[in-house]
Amino acid sequence: xxxxxxxxxxxxxxxxxxxxxxxxxxxxxxxxxxxxxxxxxxxxxxxxxxxxxxxxxxxxxxxxxxxxxxxxxxxxxxxxxxx
Amino acid sequence: xxxxxxxxxxxxxxxxxxxxxxxxxxxxxxxxxxxxxxxxxxxxxxxxxxxxxxxxxxxxxxxxxxxxxxxxxxxxxxxxxxxxxxxxxxxxxxxxxxxxxxxxxxxxxxxxxxxxxxxxxxxxxxxxxxxxxxxxxxxxxxxxxxxxxxxxxxxxxxxxxxxxxxxxxxxxxxxxxxxxxxxxxxxxxxxxxxxxxxxxxxxxxxxxxxxxxxxxxxxxxxxxxxxxxxxxxxxxxxxxxxxxxxxxxxxxxxxxxxxxxxxxxxxxxxxxxxxxxxxxxxxxxxxxxxxxxxxxxxxxxxxxxxxxxxxxxxxxxxxxxxxxxxxxxxxxxxxxxxxxxxxxxxxxxxxxxxxxxxxxxxxxxxxx
Numbered sequence: 001x002x003x004x005x006x007x008x009x010x011x012x013x014x015x016x017x018x019x020x021x022x023x024x025x026x027x028x029x030x031x032x033x034x035x036x037x038x039x040x041x042x043x044x045x046x047x048x049x050x051x052x053x054x055x056x057x058x059x060x061x062x063x064x065x066x067x068x069x070x071x072x073x074x075x076x077x078x079x080x081x082x083x
Numbered sequence: 084x085x086x087x088x089x090x091x092x093x094x095x096x097x098x099x100x101x102x103x104x105x106x107x108x109x110x111x112x113x114x115x116x117x118x119x120x121x122x123x124x125x126x127x128x129x130x131x132x133x134x135x136x137x138x139x140x141x142x143x144x145x146x147x148x149x150x151x152x153x154x155x156x157x158x159x160x161x162x163x164x165x166x167x168x169x170x171x172x173x174x175x176x177x178x179x180x181x182x183x184x185x186x187x188x189x190x191x192x193x194x195x196x197x198x199x200x201x202x203x204x205x206x207x208x209x210x211x212x213x214x215x216x217x218x219x220x221x222x223x224x225x226x227x228x229x230x231x232x233x234x235x236x237x238x239x240x241x242x243x244x245x246x247x248x249x250x251x252x253x254x255x256x257x258x259x260x261x262x263x264x265x266x267x268x269x270x271x272x273x274x275x276x277x278x279x280x281x282x283x284x285x286x287x288x289x290x291x292x293x294x295x296x297x298x299x300x301x302x303x304x305x306x307x308x309x310x311x312x313x314x315x316x317x318x319x320x321x322x323x324x325x326x327x328x329x330x331x332x333x334x335x336x337x338x339x340x341x342x343x344x345x346x347x348x349x350x351x352x353x354x355x356x357x358x359x360x361x362x363x364x365x366x367x368x369x370x371x372x373x374x375x376x377x378x379x380x381x382x383x384x385x386x387x388x389x390x391x392x393x394x395x396x397x398x399x400x401x402x403x404x405x406x407x408x409x410x411x412x413x414x415x416x417x418x419x420x421x422x423x424x425x426x427x428x429x430x431x432x433x434x435x436x437x438x439x440x441x442x443x444x445x446x447x448x449x450x451x
Contacts, residue, residue: 004224004276030201032231033341044279047171048199049228052279052338061303 004044006059098308105315116274117144117431124436126304139403140433150355151389153249154179159384161192169203170218180390200232207244227341230348245378250367270314271297282337290323300328358398395424407437
């Protein structure tokens with residue numbers, strides 16, 4: 001449940017709600033916890049919130065790792081769990 | 084040794100050699116994060132450790148450490164006709180004393196899996212005549228999101244949204260494990276994303292008071308190997324410090340915005356951990372100022388006495404007293420397809436990780 005998934009911010013709308021791309025799925029997440037985040041930043045996303053701005057290189061490494069985890073085989077439940 | 088499964092076998096080989104070259108006595112290292120548990124099991128890291136180094140899985144899966152009484156409360160809340168219960172997927176199948184949310188849903192209760200607490204807010208807006216309760220479990224990684232959701236609900240003037248909060252905090256729980264004579268942990272591999280929020284400072288007392296070192300590390304197998312190496316170097320040199328091997332994702336101060344939100348909405352309360360018992364100050368209670376969003380106060384429920392699952396040794400697994408293989412039910416009645424205890428239910432549970440990735444019937448099963 002404590003897993004956070006890297007995502008790239010595509011756009012930011014009202015109330016600091018951002019559209020992000022998470023492994024090909026578009027999601028809207030809150031930027032309440034990362035006031036410094038800007039469009040095109042990579043962020044760690046956990047259950048609908050960005051937790052931290054991270055470097056692109058790290059984000060890509062983490063995505064590769066995530067794809068190897070068992071619960072990633074079925075992407076939707078992973079996101080549902082907020083892993 | 085086949086290292087082809089590692090992203091960078093050369094680095095892995097270097098770290099394994101460096102680990103082997105350290106000079107320590109027998110060492111027990113506990114990892115306290117479900118994703119570390121999965122990474123260790125999947126990559127066979129226990130098997131490549133020198134004989135003197137034992138890797139133990141700790142209480143790192145928030146669903147697994149949720150006490151029966153809390154699950155019973157969630158079940159009882161779902162049985163109210165005026166309520167929609169929402170939660171993360173992992174919570175659904177975890178058995179409480181007499182039922183699970185999954186079973187209640189099958190019997191017609193309105194229980195829904197959501198991806199985010201914000202989805203529960205949206206649902207509350209759409210269903211103004213019903214109380215939408217979010218069952219919140221998790222550690223410091225998840226708590227800020229719940230705090231933010233409560234603050235948003237207040238801002239929006241929502242009166243039909245509340246949270247049943249079974250959140251727990253990690254550092255003091257580690258103290259309980261350090262003091263547990265049955266386990267005797269020498270060092271911790273500390274959780275990456277919990278530390279993204281809280282930073283390294285809250286663990287310092289472990290190193291200072293108890294001389295138990297810790298390394299915050301990431302989830303790649305080489306991250307875990309690096310964490311083990313840094314721990315062994317500390318022990319070899321007689322140091323005990325909290326070090327960060329995960330600068331990509333963790334700042335020493337954590338995430339100040341998230342910490343501030345948590346502080347504003349929650350206050351420390353006692354928490355009941357499965358297998359460990361009540362640990363003072365490791366729970367998160369919703370402050371009086373936000374009592375309107377506290378399901379426990381808004382909709383109190385009467386519960387029968389909690390009952391433990393017969394034969395299930397999740398409690399001992401969570402404390403690192405036994406390895407998953409040593410539970411009498413492991414693979415004998417308790418499997419990911421037909422789980423009996425929470426450690427087999429959750430995708431991050433130790434038992435599920437060991438069942439999926441290790442040859443539990445053979446060598447790895449006998450070395451713990």
